[in-house]
Amino acid sequence: MRTLIDRLLKILTSLRLTVVLLGCAIIIVFIGTLAQVDEGLYNAQARYFRQWIVLGADLFGHRIPLILPGGYLIGTLLLANLLAAHLYRFQLSVKKLGIQIAHSGVILLLVGQLATDMLAHESQMRLTEGQTKSYGESAQNFEFAVMNQTDAHTTRVVTIPGKFLARGGEIQDPHLPFSIVVKQYWKNSEAEFRAPMMSNGPPMTPNGVAQNFDFSPAEEAKSMDDRNVPTALIEIDDAHGSLGDWVISDWTADDNLIPDLQQNYAQQVGSQMAQTIVDDLTRPQSVVVGGTNYTFELRPLRMVFPFSLTLLKATHTIYEGTDIPKDFRSLIELKNPKTGENRQVQIYMNAPLRYDGLTFYQYQMDAGEAAAEAGHTPSSVLQVVRNPGWLTPYVGCAMVGLGLLIQFSFHLAGFISKRK
DSSP states (O other), X not given: OHHHHHHHHHHHTOHHHHHHHHHHHHHHHHHHHHHHHHHOHXXXXXXXXXXXXEEEEEETTXXXXXXXXXXXXXXXXXXXXXXXXXXXXXXXXXXXXXXXXXXXXXXXXXXXXXXXXXXXXXXXXXXXXXXXXXXXXXEEEEEEEEEEEEETTEEEEEEEEHHHHHHOEEEOOTTOSSEEEEEEEESSEEEEEOOTTSOOOXXXXXXXXXXTEEEEEOOOOOSTTXXXXXXXXXXXXXXXXXXXXXXXXXXXXXXXXXXXXXXXXXXXXXXXHHHHHHHHHXXXXXXXXTTEEEEEEEEEEEEEEEEEEEEEEEEEEXXXXXXXXXXXXXXXXXXXXXXXXXXXXXXXXXXXXXXXXXXXXXXXXXXXXXXXXXXXXXXXXXEEEEOTTTTHHXXXXXXXXXXXXXXXXXXXXXXXXXXX
């Protein structure tokens, strides 16, 4: 038993293991980067870097059978290799102090990256001038939300992660008096208005939004400039049987899609008709169960904040005679009822707002002369990031630099003393 443990420790502390793992890291980064062409950035990240084992790769339009260690496995083994070498191979002495600090910095970088990958969350806030929000919305993840008014001031919300819809089948929640049966789920979809004078087939369902819109599956979006808009066909059942089929779609509840959709319809049928179409698309869907009205929607996953932000003014200026952005910034009013805080703050490029563990970056903007000419209400999009490990890269790099400096200083001092 002792011999086996010694062998494992010898392997774990081996420099050869470090070299092999670094080589595997180079290979997986190379393959994952090439795979982004076929699979897109986010799919490639999930498939190659956020996996323990990689089974097969899609490269240049072909499926290539291979087995590789994923990013999680490589990172975990590198961390174990560094910790074992740190504990068993390096002696704690003044002369080795620089090496100890440098290795500790590398360990902190690995741990920090793992913490960032597992704990960090990103969302977006789209605000028009005068609008107030207390939540951000994910651009990649979605949720099925069911709401009912419990009293004049309180709305109860039950959310079901979109991944459960993607699996299909029956979904039950103890807080809901009915179950949801997912009959179809499309990761990406298209919505088309059922024009009265057009020859349309029967609607997908006789209920809700499907009476005025047709939905169809679309090819999965893989470009960073595009996004997937999921749609599902569901059946709602209570204790007495089926209450009917419904179509739920992100097209109906995503604030980031509605303005572009309305502009597109306005170019085709005019602004007044476009407004009517958008009103039909975004009209809340509801079902009555046990005498209680439940409203439901498929929407981007929300990150709710204990405070609110109001966009007071969006400013977008360009260099004269060009369309090159010169400056764009958002004047925000921050209100926190718990602390009584009420203040104004400017958010612009390289000057984010850091508050309550969140960082708000200026991301996009529709304001200035271009928005005025198009008849748009000035708006701003803020990127919201919660990253508990955001300091670890800075501290880790500083420790590595300090360790190398200390170790170099020892060698330099020894060299100078020998020359004397």
